Amino acid sequence: CPKLIIAVDGYSGCGKSTTAKQVAARLGYTYIDTGAMYRSVTLFLLQHNILFTDSHAVQDALAQISISFKFNVITGRNETYLNGVNVEDEIRMLYVANSVSKVSALPEVRRTLVRLQHQMGQQRGIVMDGRDIGTQVFPDAELKVFMTADALIRAQRRQVELVDKGQAVALEEILDNIKKRDHDDTTRTVSPLRQADDALLLDTSYTTIDEQIDWVVQMATERM
Ligand code: C5P
Numbered sequence: 714c715p716k717l718i719i720a721v722d723g724y725s726g727c728g729k730s731t732t733a734k735q736v737a738a739r740l741g742y743t744y745i746d747t748g749a750m751y752r753s754v755t756l757f758l759l760q761h762n763i764l765f766t767d768s769h770a771v772q773d774a775l776a777q778i779s780i781s782f783k784f785n786v787i788t789g790r791n792e793t794y795l796n797g798v799n800v801e802d803e804i805r806m807l808y809v810a811n812s813v814s815k816v817s818a819l820p821e822v823r824r825t826l827v828r829l830q831h832q833m834g835q836q837r838g839i840v841m842d843g844r845d846i847g848t849q850v851f852p853d854a855e856l857k858v859f860m861t862a863d864a865l866i867r868a869q870r871r872q873v874e875l876v877d878k879g880q881a882v883a884l885e886e887i888l889d890n891i892k893k894r895d896h897d898d899t900t901r902t903v904s905p906l907r908q909a910d911d912a913l914l915l916d917t918s919y920t921t922i923d924e925q926i927d928w929v930v931q932m933a934t935e936r937m
Pocket of ligand 1: 725726747748749751752813814817818842843844845846894898
């Protein structure tokens, strides 16, 4: 059957990446985490003390950055590489999360990453998760899902994830970060987060991961 492009957009922490990853595995598709790409650029700028407001320096940095994903057979996950270095864990740290909205609002950063994402989707058969995939990157995607969930429930889930990784972070701090990111992502001038007119809404406040995956796979199958 024909290979689809599946766009999964939505708020932070509603299970987008977990769902998108599993949907890709079930369909035999490639999963692309665009949030990891914005996080990688953010990490690079922080590591090199580049001011986000210095657009020349940011342009220079973008020219030096190469981002790729590699499947790790030991951990069983797709991991993010920044200039050949595995940054999968580092980009999930709170200090990166706290700066990523500022970096992802920069037009030159978006232009570069959207171009790269477009190339990554040329082969089709992809599940791409992010904020603007259905609206900007692949407006013609055959299936668009827009995910949302109650902010407190999202914070609680993120806390469990962080604890599993050995990071004890207070719930209020995570909730603040989520609310701030929701606000920044929906109000920024460049590609604000919004549901595409033809995207299907998936509220994950009271659903299990398996229910979410089944539902998206079902929607995909109907479109093949
Ligand atoms: O998905 P994740 O939470 O890892 O994304 C991190 C940040 O990257 C988001 O808060 C958002 O600011 C930005 N982002 C974006 N466009 C995308 C994916 C992520 O602006 N397509």
